[in-house]
Amino acid sequence: MADTPKTIPATTPKTIPEWRDHIDDLDRQLVSLLSQRARAAQAIGQLKRSSDLPVYEPNREKTILANVSANNPGPLPGTELQHIYERIIDVMRALQRDQLTAQTTDKTEASR
Numbered sequence: 001m002a003d004t005p006k007t008i009p010a011t012t013p014k015t016i017p018e019w020r021d022h023i024d025d026l027d028r029q030l031v032s033l034l035s036q037r038a039r040a041a042q043a044i045g046q047l048k049r050s051s052d053l054p055v056y057e058p059n060r061e062k063t064i065l066a067n068v069s070a071n072n073p074g075p076l077p078g079t080e081l082q083h084i085y086e087r088i089i090d091v092m093r094a095l096q097r098d099q100l101t102a103q104t105t106d107k108t109e110a111s112r
Contacts, residue, residue, distance in 0.1 A: 009025075037088070037092065038095055042099055045095070045096030045100060048096070056093060064089060065082055069082065
């Protein structure tokens, strides 16, 4: 079982401003985690390029979605969480493609 999330406030918010402050904290954590995930996707993109592997790997994406679904404690419905992750995967895939395109362009320009 996963560790207790570090997102539980020391005291339970009781007012709308307190809840909003808590949500702001959660959003900062999400941004940090998404940035870490993006850096990992870039590193994987580099490895894919050096291994001549495609950016799009449908079996890996199915595995990610299955992991997300299996670890969903709610209250977010599984379908909605899947939609969020499909978008995250799309953005990460685009990031890899952009990175590979930029590298190809740089190499082309350097060889001129």
